[in-house]
Amino acid sequence: MKQKIINALTKDIGLKILAIIFSFFLWLVVVNIDDPKQTRTFTSVVTVTNADVLTQAGKLYEIKDGVNTVSFRVTAKRSIIEKLSPSDFSAIADMxxxxxxxxxxxTIAAKSYANYVxxxxxxxxxxxxxKDLTTERFVISxxxxxxxxxxxxxxxxxxxxTVITVTGPQEEVEKIASVVATANITGVSSNFTENVIPKFYDKDGETVDTSNFNLSVSTVSVSVAFVNTKAVDIVVKTSGTLSPELTLGSIKTDPSSVMIIGEASALNDVSNITIPDTVINLSNLTGSFTTSVDISSYLPDGVQLSEGTSSKVAIYVTMAGETASxxxxxxxxIELKNVPRGLAAALDSKTVTVNVFGSEQALASLxxxxxxxxxxxxxxxEGEGQNAVLQFENVDGVTIQNTSVTVSVIADPNATEEDSATESDETKED
Incomplete structure (x- = not known):
């Protein structure tokens, strides 16, 4: 039995080996027919490496036209290529x-099936x-x-x-005119702190794009402290007695009230701001007039004027039947009289605003x-910006209040030598 098996295996051995070889080649043909090679185009995002070599040289780069992808062709057997996607390849640009x-x-490289593609x-x-690289520091508002x-x-x-450092393209950094960190106070009634993203503005108030900037901080901590407020009237006291020929009409202030701030306990004790009687003495009045006072010294302890409120208050004292304008x-x-010889004088302004008093009809026609x-x-x-008193002659039915102005006095370029000599002699006599 054993001999029969051996004889069967060794009989026609050459034909059998040839059959095996033929079968192998036939298998190769079949495999290649069923799994042929194919070529496909892939597109990958490019990764830039060693960009710091530009930074060290004071430069920055910007991808031209924003195109940071490359396309390439890959050849592999169908069974392999069908498994591939752009993420299976790396695209590296070394600066x-x-x-x-x-x-x-x-440089394109396969991360998967590297030996088969x-x-x-x-x-x-x-x-x-x-682009040129620059670094600037800006104060945060x-x-x-x-x-x-x-x-x-x-x-x-x-x-x-309070300061932020910005590194970026010079032409873009130079656009920055201000940096602002803004906290929203809507619905908030107590002190608070929050982190906000600072905004950059150009000289026209337009927002500057910061996507190409390297910022020292990405957020800013903004703290807001509140204080209590109260609106109070301004009261004017007077001293003296008005002349019998005059009848007092009204005493008003502009503004008539101001906003004060302070602790709640201090504000509760304040009902008004009083201008003392030493300011307005009725005995000295010859008619309607106005004056200005600083009320900051009249504020009670523990309170002050709110931010943005002027301490200057105008007082209008008008006689009966008169109003102020x-x-x-x-x-x-305006005539400049008695200018010293050899000098020239001029007002420092083209117009002077003066207070006038009278009936509404008289003021309307003035x-x-x-x-x-x-x-x-x-x-x-001789000198610039010297104080002087501007005096007026009253118009019928209207009182014009004298006021203080500034005058500049310079050497008269049209003065003759005789004028100068006369002035010099007068000086010596003095």
Whole structure:
């Protein structure tokens, strides 16, 4: 039996070996027919490496036209290529290989099936634009936005840090005019701190794109402190007795009330701001007039004027039947008298705003061109911005209040030698 098996295996051995070889080749043909090679195009995003070599050289790069992808052809058997996707390949642009300051060769490599795929040998490039790099420091302005709760005022707004460092393309960094960190106070009634993203603005108030900037901080801590507020009237006290020929009409202030801030306990004790009787002495009045006072010294302890509130208050004292107004008198209507010889004097403004008093009808018909005034320059010497009193002659039915102005006195370029000699002699006699 054994011998029969051996004889069967060795009989016609050459034909049997030939059959095996033929079968093998036949298998190869079948395999290649069923799993042929194919070529497909893939597109991958390019990764830039060693970009710091540009930073060290004071440069930045920008991808030209925003195209940061490359396309390439890959050949592999169908069974392999059908499994591949763009994520199976890497596309690397090494900044060390920058050519002509405009393009970087891109190296394509397979991350999967590396031994079974063939990548086309065509060279791909990433095109870039180089820009000058600069670093600037900007002070951060802390602000608030939103609606403030009643009877509250913002006492202080601070931020940390107060300075931000910006690194980026020079032409873009130079656009920055201000950096603002804004906290929203809507619905907030107690002190708070929040982190906000600072915003960058150009000189026109437009937002500057920061996507190409390297910022020292991405957020800023803004702290807001509140204080209690209260609106109070301004009261004017007077002293003395008005002349029998005059009848007092009214005493008013502008503004009539102010906003004060402080602790609630201190505000509760304040009903008004009183201007003392030493300011207005009725015995000295010859008619309607106005004056200005600083009320900051009249504020009670523990309170102060809210931010943005002026401490200057105008007081209008008018006689019965009169009202107050203002008129802008042109400089050419003002005469400068007794100017020292050899000198020339001129007002420092083209118009002077003066207070006028009278009936509403008289003030309505008053024309600025009809108001004439003069300045006595006897006591003025050579120099700019000297204080002087501008005096007026009253118009029928209208009282014009004298006021203080500034006058500049210079050497008269039209003065003759005789004028100068006379002035010199007068000086010696003095």
């Amino acid at each position: 060390n290989n920058l050519e002509n300051a405009e393009r970087i060769p891109v 063939t990548i086309s040998s065509r060279q791909n490039y990433l095109y870039v634009i180089l 802390a602000q608030t936005s939103g609606t403030l709760e009643p009877e509250l005022a913002v006492e202080e707004v601070t931020c940390s840090p 203002t008129v802008d008198v042109p400089a050419e209507n 024309k600025a061109d009809s108001v004439k005034g003069y300045i006595d320059c006897t006591a003025l010497g």
